[in-house]
Amino acid sequence: MKLVHVVGARPNFMKVAPVLRAGQAVPGISQVLVHTGQHYDPSMSDSFFRDLDLPAPDVNLGVGSGTHAEQTARIMLAFEPVLDRETPDWVVVYGDVNSTVACALVAVKKGIRIAHVEAGLRSRDRGMPEEINRILTDQLADLLLTPSRDGNENLAAEGIPAGRVRLVGNVMVDTLLRLREEASKRRMPERFGVEGSDYAFVTLHRPSNVDDRSTLSELLGALDDLGARMPVLFAVHPRTRRRISEFGLPAPNGPVRLLDPLGYLETVNLVDGAALVLTDSGGLQEETTVLGVPCLTARPTTERPVTITEGTNRLVASRRTAIGEAVAELLARRAGGSFRPGQPEGWDGRAGERVIAALLESGTTVAPTT
Numbered sequence: 215m216k217l218v219h220v221v222g223a224r225p226n227f228m229k230v231a232p233v234l235r236a237g238q239a240v241p242g243i244s245q246v247l248v249h250t251g252q253h254y255d256p257s258m259s260d261s262f263f264r265d266l267d268l269p270a271p272d273v274n275l276g277v278g279s280g281t282h283a284e285q286t287a288r289i290m291l292a293f294e295p296v297l298d299r300e301t302p303d304w305v306v307v308y309g310d311v312n313s314t315v316a317c318a319l320v321a322v323k324k325g326i327r328i329a330h331v332e333a334g335l336r337s338r339d340r341g342m343p344e345e346i347n348r349i350l351t352d353q354l355a356d357l358l359l360t361p362s363r364d365g366n367e368n369l370a371a372e373g374i375p376a377g378r379v380r381l382v383g384n385v386m387v388d389t390l391l392r393l394r395e396e397a398s399k400r401r402m403p404e405r406f407g408v409e410g411s412d413y414a415f416v417t418l419h420r421p422s423n424v425d426d427r428s429t430l431s432e433l434l435g436a437l438d439d440l441g442a443r444m445p446v447l448f449a450v451h452p453r454t455r456r457r458i459s460e461f462g463l464p465a466p467n468g469p470v471r472l473l474d475p476l477g478y479l480e481t482v483n484l485v486d487g488a489a490l491v492l493t494d495s496g497g498l499q500e501e502t503t504v505l506g507v508p509c510l511t512a513r514p515t516t517e518r519p520v521t522i523t524e525g526t527n528r529l530v531a532s533r534r535t536a537i538g539e540a541v542a543e544l545l546a547r548r549a550g551g552s553f554r555p556g557q558p559e560g561w562d563g564r565a566g567e568r569v570i571a572a573l574l575e576s577g578t579t580v581a582p583t584t
């Protein structure tokens with residue numbers, strides 16, 4: 215069985231790693247790793263390959279940044295000849311980034327079967343580019359591998375036959391559990407002089423938060439307030455850094471430290487030791503749940519509801535006062551000892567193996583549905 219795995223952006227890399235490893239352990243599976251090049255800065259891509267022990271990509275499409283249409287179109291044009299050359303049994307796509315939907319669309323028209331890892335998540339906010347990518351990819355996929363039971367329910371509600379859907383659990387948690395110990399050796403809190411004391415870890419990069427001047431200004435104000443309580447380590451996405459300077463907003467300083475994007479192990483190490491995390495990332499909502507770290511997600515919706523019902527996550531409006539109130543409440547709850555690591559079904563470190571098992575069970579012989 216031949217698999218072409220497609221990754222492109224930062225959150226894909228920790229998801230493909232356990233699937234590749236599980237595939238390597240099965241004789242008779244051959245695997246090709248394609249990097250679209252959607253993310254290309256060393257700090258957004260290469261450092262993840264190193265931290266995750268990923269093999270260098272077999273193919274790098276080198277598409278880079280652009281508008282959604284430009285980026286998606288460039289990925290499609292560059293991916294088509296790769297499929298012609300490799301003729302895989304399956305294209306395996308991950309998550310909800312532009313690379314995911316672009317490559318699924320190329321594969322489906324060529325009659326090559328698609329497996330979608332992290333299928334079924336829905337925020338029900340069609341203003342998010344990721345939500346469009348999720349809906350379309352799930353419509354195209356032949357095998358839909360969900361991280362949590364709500365994913366199966368969402369797919370059933372959209373009329374996707376249950377026979378195409380498997381609950382495999384969360385592949386990102388495989389990576390987190392495998393590398394948590396290794397991450398602790400980075401001693402990041404010591405590097406920032408916050409070891410043994412409370413500190414907050416922050417990431418913010420969603421267009422809805424950072425592309426609007428007044429929202430970004432509210433969020434930076436909230437960081438100043440948070441900085442009055444404890445040191446704040448803010449790992450800044452390139453998009454966010456550009457917006458702060460374009461909008462002429464005063465960059466936070468003093469107790470709020472602006473950091474370049476961090477590697478995977480550095481991030482896990484800082485999250486693991488944090489008193490709280492403030493974020494709009496999808497992955498950090500899941501990682502904080504598993505690590506038992508309180509998390510505030512600055513978004514009106516989440517596609518990952520189990521991080522609230524079974525984890526440590528809470529949604530908060532992207533407003534200075536709302537965040538201030540939520541921080542106060544969360545720190546009071548934390549003082550009362552009410553945060554514990556959560557383990558939703560299938561978030562157990564074995565999801566990558568279940569992805570490979572589902573692919574083997576689905577086989578190579580069934581003709582693609584057209």
Ligand code: UD1
Pocket residue numbers: 223224225252253254255258259279280285310311312313343344419451452453495496
């Ligand atoms: C993408 C994903 C998002 C994910 C995020 C993680 C989509 C639609 N969105 O958003 O779901 O949470 O990755 O980071 O696919 N840039 C660089 N260097 C890079 C990559 C990007 O400077 O290596 C800058 C460029 O100015 C670029 C901007 O970031 O235009 C946005 O990059 P893009 O890949 O379009 O989307 P992200 O915001 O990173």
